[in-house]
Amino acid sequence: MAILSLLPGYRAIVLAALGSIVYIIGLAVYRLYLSPLAKFPGPKWTAATGWVEVYWDVLKGGKFIFKIEEWHEKYGPIIRISPWEVHIRDAEFYDQLYSVKSRFSKMPHLKERFGIPLSTFDVIEHEHHHRRRAAVGPFFTRQKVIDFSPYITTRVAKLCAILEADYKSTGKIVTLNEAFGALVSDALTWYTYALSYNFLEYPDFKAPFTTAIRNLAYAIPMSTQFPWFVAVMKMLPEKWIGILDPQMKAVFEFHGELRNQIRRIGNGDNDGHKSVTHRTVFHELLASDLKKGGLSEDLLHHEAASITAAGIDTTKSALTMASFWILQKPDIYEKLHQELVEAIPDAENMPSLTDLEKLPYLYAVVQESLRMSYGVTERLTRTNPSGPIQYGDYIIPADTAFSMTSYLQLRSPEIFYQPDEFIPERWLNNPVSSTGHPLSRYLSVFGKGPRMCLGMNFAQAEMYLALAGVFRRMKFELYQTDRSDVDMTGSFFVPMPKDESHGVRVLVK
Ligand code: HEM
Known part of the structure; x- marks a missing residue:
């Protein structure tokens, strides 16, 4: 002991360690027994520490959702x-x-995790979000999308023409994830910037945007739990990041390209909007009064990245999910194909979007594909600054985080019988739930309320036009693909299949 007393540093360490233990125990006791949430059911260890989520999401790879x-x-x-x-x-x-009447906020600590804090998606407070949403919302109304839909039809025809010319009866494999990724990327960038990258013509349809967005998703559990991770990455020179994490290179290139496009529209180098009939989002925003109110290049870049990322991966996955099940279950293929042949005698002369929407089996397939693709699998967390929320006997205090998850909602067995099976028939003949509500009320894949998906009309149009166009014209056979290539094994904001999956691969017959 005499020796220890000679080491003042040792004492300080012991005191600090003791202090930390007392603090941790005190915090756990408070959280378990004294916190306003102490009475809510659940495992004690999740109530005591946030590290449970870190363990399941960051270390185990997006598995917290399964624990919930x-x-x-x-x-x-x-x-x-x-x-x-x-x-x-x-x-x-x-x-x-x-x-729609809710006025909830998002969680401030999540603002930086995508690295685009100025996007509408990442606005925290309700009123502010409402103003921002009002500026972009009008570009995505149903009528605007109907007016634009003939362009999507031409891109679908182009996809089919490439499949016919380069893949049919050749034994060459098509990865549908990539093919649909290229299709929806081309449609969305034309709509928003009047710019066609022509990703459909890239070898094997490998669009760099699609790769970048997937790579970004894999970083989300980390950046959600440790938002400073994004700030550190942003400070590092890009060359270093490329060495530390080669996957992030594609993400930086994606952001660089979008920033470049915003700049080109801003300085008049991209005047593509003059030659197209639709109003392009970013040309209009740059020309609008909003510019006077602080419409910075950064803000537009963040908005562009948010719309592009949100619009590509989700729709691509829903189309891939649809195609897998149509091909996996021959009776579904037969019913769909027959309906399409009857409704579309000449495949070179496709009906309008609004006519396609009236086809009952196609409608059922679209609904079921959206349901099974889950959209955003992360829980949609909000807080209510203006008061408590009541659920049964429980009262969630104001300013407390609460959430629901569409993955669980869309698999509710009491609403959707055999929820893990792809059954389009459940959507036929205006079905209702056991409580008497239309089944469509429970299709929460686009979220609901003031922050629900901005691109819902666009995504649905792509689904009808692509599925009708492709399955009217093409015949595929699945190649070394089974449901483990589409089933979610982890949630990285969006659902991801097993790591070893090569996607949904087909041969063109
Ligand atoms: C099948 C395809 C799609 C699905 C399942 C989907 C799903 C979702 C979901 C669940 C949200 C979050 C809602 C919330 O926080 O309450 C969302 C938000 C958003 N989506 Fe989509 N989405 C799809 C396609 C698209 C497309 C094509 C676009 C762009 C044209 C788009 C743009 C956005 C944007 C900008 C937001 C943020 C809205 C806001 O915070 O105000 N999405 N989407």
Whole structure:
């Protein structure tokens, strides 16, 4: 002991260690027994520490969502999933919570995680979001999308022409994830910037945007838990990042390209909007009054990245999911093909979007594909600054995080029988739930309320036009692909299949 007393540094370390232990125990006791959330059901360790989520999402790769599902089975429809967040699983409550009248905020600590904090998607506070959304919303109305839909039809025809010319009866494999990625990227960039990258003509349809967005998704669990990770990455020279994480190179190139396009529109180098009939989002925004109110290049770049990333991966996945099941289940293919042949006698003369939407089996396939592709699988976390939220006997205090998850909603067995099976028939003949509501009310794949998907009309148009065009003209055979290539094994904001998956691969017959 005499020796120890000679080492003042040692004492300080012991005191600091003791202090930390007391602090950690005190914090756990507070969270477990004294916090306003102490009475909510759920495992004790998730109530005590946020590291449970880090473990399942960051270390195990997007698996927290499966734990949430497991805990709901055990503890009921409302549970505490962290020291500061409550999660609800109740299909009937979704519309009530995410109602159009709600004025919830997002969580401030999540603002930086995509590296585009100025986008509408990442606006935290409701009123501010409302103003921003009002500026971009008008570009994505149903009528605007209907007016633009003939262009999507031409891109679908182009995809089919390439498949016929380069792949049919050749034994060459097509990865549909890439083919649809190129299709939706071409459609979206033409719509928003009047710019065609012609990704459909890239070898094997490998569009760099699609790769970048997927790579970005894999970093989301890390950047969600440790938002400073994005700030550090942004400070490092790009060359270093390319060495540390080669996947991020594609992401930086994606951002560089979008920034470049915004600049070109701003300085008049891209005047493509003059030669197209539709109003392009970024030309209009740059010409609008908003510019006076602080419409910076950064803000537009962040908006462009958000719309592009949100629009490509989700729609690509829904189309890939649809195609897999259509090909996996021959009876579905037959019914769809027959309906399409009857409705479209000449495949070179495709009907309008609004006519396609009236085809009952195509409608059913689109709905079921959206349901099974889940859209955004991360829980949609909000807080209510203006008051508590009541769920049954539970009261979630104001300013407390709460969430629901479409992955659980879309697989509710009480709403969707055999929820993990692809059954388009469930959508035929205006079905209703056991509580008497139309089944479509529970299709929450685009979210609901003031922050629901901006591009819903665009995505649905792409689904009808692409599925009708492709399955009217083409005959495929699945190549070394089974449902493990589409089933989610982890949630990285969007669902991801097993790591070894090569995607949905087909031969063109
Ligand atoms: C099948 C395809 C799609 C699905 C399933 C989907 C799903 C979603 C979901 C669940 C949200 C979050 C809603 C919330 O936070 O409450 C969202 C937001 C968003 N989506 Fe989509 N989306 C799709 C396609 C698109 C397309 C094609 C675009 C662009 C044209 C787009 C642009 C956006 C934007 C900008 C937001 C943020 C809206 C805001 O915060 O105000 N999405 N989407």
